[in-house]
Amino acid sequence: MIGPDAPTVLEARDLVRSFGAVRAVDGISFAVREGEILGVIGPNGSGKSTLFNCLLGQLLPSAGQVLLDGRDVTGMRPAALNRLGVSRTFQLLQVFPQLSVRDNLILAGQEHVGSRIARLFGSPDAGLGAAADRMLGLFRLEALAAEMAASLSYGQQKLLDAAIAFMAGPRLVLLDEPAGGVNPTLLAGFRERLRAMNTEAGATFVVIEHNMEFVMSLCTRVICIAQGKIIANGAPAAVRADPAVIEAYLGD
Amino acid sequence: MAALLAQLLLTGLATGAIYALVAIGFSLLWQGSQVVNFAQGDFVTLPAFVMLGVMGYGLPLWVAMPVALLVSLLVLGVLFRRVLVQPMLRHGVMPLVIATMALSIFMENAMKNVASAEAYPFPGLSGGIDLGPLFLDWQSAVTLLSAVLAVLALHLFLSRTRTGRAIQATAQNPAVARLLGINVDRMILITFLINAALVTLAAVLISPAYLVKFNNGEAIGLTAFCAAIIGGFNQVRGAVAGGLLLGVTETFAATFGPDQYRAAVPMVLLIVFVLFRPQGLLGRREERRV
Amino acid sequence: MSHARHAAVLGAALAALVLAGLVSFALQPYGIYLLSLWAVYTIAATGLNLTLGYAGQVSLAQAAFVGIGAYTTALLMPHGVPFGVSLMLGALGCFVLGLGLGFPALRVQGHYLAFVTLALTTLAFLVMRNETWLTGGIGGISNIRRPAGFASGRGYEFLCLGVLACVTLLAWWLLRSPWGRAFMALRENPMRAASLGVDVRAYTLLAFAIGAALGGVAGALYAPLVQYIEPSPFSLDFSLALLLMVVVGGSGLFLGPFLGALVAVLLPEWLRFLQDYYLVIYAALVIVLLALCPEGLIGLAERHLFRRKGRA
Numbered sequence: 001m002i003g004p005d006a007p008t009v010l011e012a013r014d015l016v017r018s019f020g021a022v023r024a025v026d027g028i029s030f031a032v033r034e035g036e037i038l039g040v041i042g043p044n045g046s047g048k049s050t051l052f053n054c055l056l057g058q059l060l061p062s063a064g065q066v067l068l069d070g071r072d073v074t075g076m077r078p079a080a081l082n083r084l085g086v087s088r089t090f091q092l093l094q095v096f097p098q099l100s101v102r103d104n105l106i107l108a109g110q111e112h113v114g115s116r117i118a119r120l121f122g123s124p125d126a127g128l129g130a131a132a133d134r135m136l137g138l139f140r141l142e143a144l145a146a147e148m149a150a151s152l153s154y155g156q157q158k159l160l161d162a163a164i165a166f167m168a169g170p171r172l173v174l175l176d177e178p179a180g181g182v183n184p185t186l187l188a189g190f191r192e193r194l195r196a197m198n199t200e201a202g203a204t205f206v207v208i209e210h211n212m213e214f215v216m217s218l219c220t221r222v223i224c225i226a227q228g229k230i231i232a233n234g235a236p237a238a239v240r241a242d243p244a245v246i247e248a249y250l251g252d
Numbered sequence: 253m254a255a256l257l258a259q260l261l262l263t264g265l266a267t268g269a270i271y272a273l274v275a276i277g278f279s280l281l282w283q284g285s286q287v288v289n290f291a292q293g294d295f296v297t298l299p300a301f302v303m304l305g306v307m308g309y310g311l312p313l314w315v316a317m318p319v320a321l322l323v324s325l326l327v328l329g330v331l332f333r334r335v336l337v338q339p340m341l342r343h344g345v346m347p348l349v350i351a352t353m354a355l356s357i358f359m360e361n362a363m364k365n366v367a368s369a370e371a372y373p374f375p376g377l378s379g380g381i382d383l384g385p386l387f388l389d390w391q392s393a394v395t396l397l398s399a400v401l402a403v404l405a406l407h408l409f410l411s412r413t414r415t416g417r418a419i420q421a422t423a424q425n426p427a428v429a430r431l432l433g434i435n436v437d438r439m440i441l442i443t444f445l446i447n448a449a450l451v452t453l454a455a456v457l458i459s460p461a462y463l464v465k466f467n468n469g470e471a472i473g474l475t476a477f478c479a480a481i482i483g484g485f486n487q488v489r490g491a492v493a494g495g496l497l498l499g500v501t502e503t504f505a506a507t508f509g510p511d512q513y514r515a516a517v518p519m520v521l522l523i524v525f526v527l528f529r530p531q532g533l534l535g536r537r538e539e540r541r542v
Numbered sequence: 543m544s545h546a547r548h549a550a551v552l553g554a555a556l557a558a559l560v561l562a563g564l565v566s567f568a569l570q571p572y573g574i575y576l577l578s579l580w581a582v583y584t585i586a587a588t589g590l591n592l593t594l595g596y597a598g599q600v601s602l603a604q605a606a607f608v609g610i611g612a613y614t615t616a617l618l619m620p621h622g623v624p625f626g627v628s629l630m631l632g633a634l635g636c637f638v639l640g641l642g643l644g645f646p647a648l649r650v651q652g653h654y655l656a657f658v659t660l661a662l663t664t665l666a667f668l669v670m671r672n673e674t675w676l677t678g679g680i681g682g683i684s685n686i687r688r689p690a691g692f693a694s695g696r697g698y699e700f701l702c703l704g705v706l707a708c709v710t711l712l713a714w715w716l717l718r719s720p721w722g723r724a725f726m727a728l729r730e731n732p733m734r735a736a737s738l739g740v741d742v743r744a745y746t747l748l749a750f751a752i753g754a755a756l757g758g759v760a761g762a763l764y765a766p767l768v769q770y771i772e773p774s775p776f777s778l779d780f781s782l783a784l785l786l787m788v789v790v791g792g793s794g795l796f797l798g799p800f801l802g803a804l805v806a807v808l809l810p811e812w813l814r815f816l817q818d819y820y821l822v823i824y825a826a827l828v829i830v831l832l833a834l835c836p837e838g839l840i841g842l843a844e845r846h847l848f849r850r851k852g853r854a
Binding site: 056058077078079082083087088090094095096097098099103106107108110111112113116119120121122124125126164167168 | 548
């Protein structure tokens with residue numbers, strides 16, 4: 001599906017992040033090629049979220065490099081990375097509770113439109129009204145457009161959270177436990193939407209997830225992290241069958 | 253010259269020790285329940301007035317002190333927490349911060365109405381002892397000694413006793429503390445009581461020099477907060493270091509610099525620290541989050 | 543939020559201004575002075591509301607900015623600088639200072655920031671008091687003339703209301719633009735905002751600078767209104783008073799400062815019988831209001847009148 005000659009979008013080179021004496025990320029290297037849906041699995045506390053935070057400029061890595069399209073972006077601020085087309089969700093819900101659902105979406109796209117000064121004098125919705133409505137439709141949130149995000153149910157906020165990440169049409173999206181706390185019915189639809197974003201919009205994904213069934217059915221490749229190191233990297237079925245992976249989970 | 257410097261150092265350390273007491277209380281409240289107490293300086297003024305009130309009946313200071321301590325524990329400890337902090341915490345940190353600002357206005361104006369805008373003298377120790385070139389005045393010596401003893405006692409309490417360690421666990425992570433079976437609610441209350449005791453001691457020590465006036469708290473509270481930040485918030489050691497540094501710097505600046513800018517010293521130090529060493533003297537650098 | 547609601551909020555603000563203008567014809571000079579003062583306070587509080595209410599950055603420096611605006615006007619006008627120009631210069635000076643103040647805001651958040659801005663107010667106050675060669679020290683500057691054509695009480699009130707109208711329109715425009723949304727994002731969730739390309743640093747600085755500039759505008763109007771300035775009105779007490787105006791009216795609500803400033807101007811007049819206890823009672827009332835409804839009086843009214851949907 002993804003040719004070996006597909007260009008590398010994101011690459012981690014020997015990333016290390018220590019907290020005191022603990023090396024939460026301990027020399028991780030991998031590459032994500034365009035169009036891939038890369039799953040990142042591993043037991044709790046294995047360093048997955050720390051890895052994400054290092055990749056996205058939330059944390060400064062102690063050593064190693066992060067490359068976006070071959071360019072060194074190590075330690076670049078999250079906002080700057082986002083404007084280069086990298087988007088993310090967080091493990092815990094992160095929406096803007098006192099903004100309307102529609103304003104949440106417009107906010108998510110507005111910094112990609114024109115210059116800051118031009119936005120001040122332009123239209124209040126930064127010309128994103130139609131795009132926001134399209135996204136609302138895609139995530140079945142039309143009826144809630146005018147509601148405050150805080151008044152939505154958990155599942156709806158989770159959808160909004162994902163919709164926010166996709167609003168600016170990112171090339172690369174890092175999802176931190178997107179399936180967590182979402183009921184199975186919503187989850188199936190959610191997976192289809194992610195697939196659609198991947199095939200139609202050509203977005204590349206890196207997904208941290210505990211729901212093994214979700215990972216296996218969505219991802220094109222999976223890496224498993226244990227104690228800050230990659231212990232398996234390959235096709236979903238192969239990684240699941242890997243004795244080292246089973247050992248890591250059972251030993252947990 | 254050396255004698256003068258030593259003299260100033262002593263005075264500065266004594267003043268700084270008082271700042272440290274108030275700053276420690278400040279940090280403890282913040283750790284214990286995310287209260288940034290803008291009325292902390294007024295918390296020092298109140299027990300001073302209580303003591304003056306008691307002494308107004310002809311009673312000696314050593315009677316007035318326990319009375320003031322009792323009032324502080326009750327009003328600045330229990331009542332402050334029950335009436336202001338607890339109802340406000342559910343709204344988040346910001347309304348609580350603003351409420352303590354309103355509390356400061358409330359306390360200052362209430363004290364002004366009861367006691368007028370006058371600055372009242374407060375009994376202290378006079379005299380001292382000549383140590384060659386150095387004159388050790390009793391007030392500074394006792395201030396320094398009591399503050400050091402108080403800090404030491406607090407440190408031993410927090411690190412050596414079961415309750416003290418429970419308080420520290422609560423400050424670091426209330427959820428985990430609760431899982432460990434710690435009575436979080438009681439630990440937080442104890443934090444408030446410790447603060448009340450610290451400000452009472454500070455009131456006894458600072459009032460002879462600063463007199464007692466309704467709005468003295470503004471300067472004391474601000475200086476104490478500067479001390480807490482400069483030393484590195486979240487740490488008793490930091491508050492002590494910050495307090496001493498500020499006390500000494502302020503004393504030197506007042507002697508050698510323009511007196512009318514004395515009040516600027518803590519502010520300038522605060523801004524410099526925030527800009528160039530936000531983690532403070534002893535703090536560790538915080539992770540970049542945003 | 544809907545366009546209708548946005549428009550209604552602006553309409554209500556402008557209607558309040560027209561009403562203030564009309565009422566003045568039935569008032570004694572003191573009443574007219576109070577209305578002018580209300581306009582000045584509303585401008586300063588609107589600036590602070592932008593910084594604190596919308597962008598979520600606590601600032602206790604607003605009194606300093608009002609003071610800087612006031613001294614700028616008082617010092618420049620005798621040298622033949624027209625009022626409008628000195629107002630602009632004062633606002634510009636505050637804008638630049640506000641940018642500078644924003645830098646600590648990038649390092650620290652919330653309560654730390656409150657104390658840093660508090661430090662700035664104290665420093666500004668010391669400069670106003672001590673640099674006698676420039677500010678006249680505690681003697682202050684007297685005989686500040688009002689601009690030609692607006693010398694009468696009512697004439698000057700109309701000038702204040704006119705400037706407030708301009709400020710209202712500007713603030714309204716700003717807050718419904720994408721900038722307003724970005725400011726609110728800083729308040730709501732700065733980490734998520736950064737992950738969406740919102741330049742948290744730039745917007746934080748702007749929130750400070752624009753709020754400060756409005757403080758400067760208020761100061762520029764204040765000096766000729768009272769015709770005599772000295773340092774004490776620009777002390778920390780005034781910063782706290784402005785902060786309470788924002789909170790009492792409704793922090794993060796467009797009409798909040800209008801109502802908060804009205805309460806701050808009128809309540810002392812109505813509660814004159816309390817005399818010295820006024821501030822004690824006022825502070826107690828604020829604490830009760832905060833405990834009941836942190837969204838202030840407008841929030842309290844909305845809670846009872848409508849099901850709340852969005853912030854105005």
